[in-house]
Amino acid sequence: MDRVTEARTQASSPSVALNGSTPMIRDTFLPFALPLIGEEEIEGVLTCLRSGWLTSGQKVKQFEQEFAAAMGAKHAIAVNSCTAALHLALEAVGVGPGDEVITTPMTFTATAAVIEHLGGKPVLVDVEPGTLNIDPTKIEAAITSRTKAILPVHFTGQAADMDPILEIAKRHKLAVIEDAAHAIPTRYKGRVVGSIGDITCFSFYATKNLTTGEGGMITTNDDARADRMRLMALHGMSKDAWKRYTQAGAWHYEILAPGFKYNLTDIAAAIGIPQLRHAGEYHARRLEIARRYTAAFANLPGIETPTVHDDVEHGWHLYVIQVRPEGMAIDRDQFIREIVAANIGVSVHFIPLHLHPYWRDRYGWKAEDFPTAYAAYQRILSLPIYAKMSDQDIDDVIHAVTRVANAHPMR
Numbered sequence: 001m002d003r004v005t006e007a008r009t010q011a012s013s014p015s016v017a018l019n020g021s022t023p024m025i026r027d028t029f030l031p032f033a034l035p036l037i038g039e040e041e042i043e044g045v046l047t048c049l050r051s052g053w054l055t056s057g058q059k060v061k062q063f064e065q066e067f068a069a070a071m072g073a074k075h076a077i078a079v080n081s082c083t084a085a086l087h088l089a090l091e092a093v094g095v096g097p098g099d100e101v102i103t104t105p106m107t108f109t110a111t112a113a114v115i116e117h118l119g120g121k122p123v124l125v126d127v128e129p130g131t132l133n134i135d136p137t138k139i140e141a142a143i144t145s146r147t148k149a150i151l152p153v154h155f156t157g158q159a160a161d162m163d164p165i166l167e168i169a170k171r172h173k174l175a176v177i178e179d180a181a182h183a184i185p186t187r188y189k190g191r192v193v194g195s196i197g198d199i200t201c202f203s204f205y206a207t208k209n210l211t212t213g214e215g216g217m218i219t220t221n222d223d224a225r226a227d228r229m230r231l232m233a234l235h236g237m238s239k240d241a242w243k244r245y246t247q248a249g250a251w252h253y254e255i256l257a258p259g260f261k262y263n264l265t266d267i268a269a270a271i272g273i274p275q276l277r278h279a280g281e282y283h284a285r286r287l288e289i290a291r292r293y294t295a296a297f298a299n300l301p302g303i304e305t306p307t308v309h310d311d312v313e314h315g316w317h318l319y320v321i322q323v324r325p326e327g328m329a330i331d332r333d334q335f336i337r338e339i340v341a342a343n344i345g346v347s348v349h350f351i352p353l354h355l356h357p358y359w360r361d362r363y364g365w366k367a368e369d370f371p372t373a374y375a376a377y378q379r380i381l382s383l384p385i386y387a388k389m390s391d392q393d394i395d396d397v398i399h400a401v402t403r404v405a406n407a408h409p410m411r
Contacts (some may be wrong), residue, residue, distance in 0.1 A: 003038050003278060004285045007388045023344040025403070026396045032345035035208035036282065036388040037271070056234070059266035060087045063273050064217070070185075070276060071194030073219035075226035078264035078272075079233055082108040082203030082216040084179045087117055088229040089199040089218060090149065090263060093175035095120045099148040103133040103179075105352035105373040107153040111179050112353055120148070124354060126370040131155065132320070132380075135372070136164035147347030149175040152197075155207070156349070157315025158308060159188035162196050177201065185283055187313035193220045199229075204268070207386075208319050209282060210275045214266035221317075232259040282387040286316035289385050289394055293319055296398040300405045302328025304379075318349055321401075322379040329408040333377050338407075339381075342400040347382045361363030 048054060059080050068076035069265040079085050095101060097119030103111055105124045112122040125138045134152045150169050152160040160178075171177045179202035180191065182187070194200045199222070204215035220226050231237070236259030290306075297303045304322040308314050323332045330338075339346050352373040354365035367374045383397055 001283060003036055004281050004387050007036060008285070008391050010390050025344075027343065028344045030345055030384060030393055030396060032347050032382070033386050034357055034388045035206055036278075036386070038274065040274035040277075041271045044274060045267055046169060048267045048270050054267055055265050056263040057266045058263050059269040059273070063264075063269040063276070064278055066273060067217055068219060070192075070279070071200070071219050072192050073195045073200070074221040075219065075223070077218040077226065077229050077233060078267075078269060079216045079218060079262045081214060081262075082179070082201050082205070083114060083214040084233070084260070084262035085201035085203075085218045085260070086111065086151075086177070086179060086262070087114040088232055089177045089201055089225075090114055090118055090120070090151075092225040092228045092321055093149055093177065093198065095148045098146060100144060100146045101149045101151050102142050102147060103151040104141055104153050104155075105354050105370045106132050106134075106155055106376070107179065107349055107353065108181070108350060109113050109353065109359075110229055111153060112359065113237060114312065115151075116152045119232075121146075122353075122359075123147070124365070124370060126372045127155075127376070128161075129372050129376070131158055131160075131309065132373070132376055133158065134165075135158040136161050136168065138140045139168050140167065140172075143172055143174075147172065149172060151175055151177050151179060153179040153181075154183040154193060154315070156306065156320055157182040157184075157186055157317040158306075159183065159186050159312045161309075162188050166197070175199070181205075182317035183315045184317075185279055185313070186315035189311045193315075195221065198222060202302070204272060204275075209286070209315060210272065210279050212264070212275070214274040215264050215268045215272065231257055233262040235259045235261060254360055269367060284316065285387040285389075286385055287314075289389060290314070290316045290319055292394055293321075293383065293398065296319065297401060297405075300327075300402065301410070302405045302408070303401065316385060318382045319385040320380050320382050322376065323381070324379070327410060328405060329410055332350060332381060335404060335408075336381055337401050340406045342396075342403070344400045345384060346378075346396055348380060350377075352377050 064076040065288035077281040095118045101115045115122045117380040128135045176197035178197040183193045199220045202217040204212040238254040294305045353359045
């Protein structure tokens with residue numbers, strides 16, 4: 001029995017009926033996200049602990065090699081977070097003081113924060129109303145003489161429309177760095193995300209499709225940029241400096257640049273290697289859950305299910321629905337309260353960057369400056385979708401959403 005089959009059939013907490021005709025809800029809380037960890041990860045960590053080599057070593061190199069092969073990329077550099085990956089990627093393409101990087105308001109703060117860490121300025125472009133990915137038709141108007149790169153985010157695991165983005169970047173001689181924190185595995189017109197733009201950055205945070213607890217990866221086909229990012233990821237130390245504690249190494253090393261402390265540990269890589277090998281299995285389960293949700297909610301007038309383009313293989317890191325004010329008598333916040341009261345964990349991805357006090361005050365952004373992102377924010381919520389969910393868990397989510405939606409029709 002494989003991991004997902006075992007998870008889907010495991011006994012869930014019992015559900016209880018409110019009355020004879022009311023859909024069933026849970027009597028214990030369903031977390032919004034949980035990792036699916038097996039004996040391979042546990043044994044891998046134990047092997048590292050017993051070996052005495054805990055930091056970056058052969059396990060990291062193995063993880064990088066297998067990840068690069070899976071993504072169809074020439075290079076993969078393992079780091080301790082996607083934030084670190086984005087920082088290194090921007091530094092490698094030359095972003096510095098006064099430079100501008102175009103990105104989206106529908107993302108986590110790290111996407112923009114790393115631009116400022118380098119002295120640059122994030123320039124936001126509104127999103128498409130369906131996918132909530134950056135709108136390529138609005139990018140060119142945001143380009144100035146200071147623009148250095150475009151940083152699309154593959155929101156929820158659906159690829160941004162990369163062809164027009166790459167065309168714009170080529171015309172203006174800009175780098176394209178992809179924030180693929182949600183996008184394992186994702187394909188765009190048959191191409192794997194991880195081998196499309198100049199540099200791609202992935203997250204292995206605890207809630208992600210592939211986890212190492214904390215961690216990230218950078219992929220690129222550019223030799224020079226790969227060398228720069230490897231150098232800067234470990235204090236700017238000369239190549240293979242980590243070997244100095246092995247028999248094959250030497251005590252001498254040189255500092256070639258003022259680098260960062262961004263390396264991944266062998267302990268984390270020991271978790272990541274089997275996670276990567278099971279990624280296809282996990283994705284199939286997420287796809288199954290997404291299809292069940294979409295079928296169940298398709299006829300609810302108060303619920304809008306995710307838009308998925310035919311030329312994209314969605315990674316389904318998140319399943320984001322929108323509460324339609326014209327179809328339901330309550331707003332998103334009340335909807336969330338009632339879903340949580342039914343013992344279903346949910347979240348909101350994301351509060352757009354321009355609504356947060358720091359970014360709002362720093363750049364003087366107003367809510368209406370990015371109207372599509374702002375309108376979506378008032379309606380969106382993310383439902384549980386992860387490989388460890390049992391069939392009963394999925395049924396409980398469907399019952400809760402359906403019950404709340406049907407309890408508040410427009411009159």
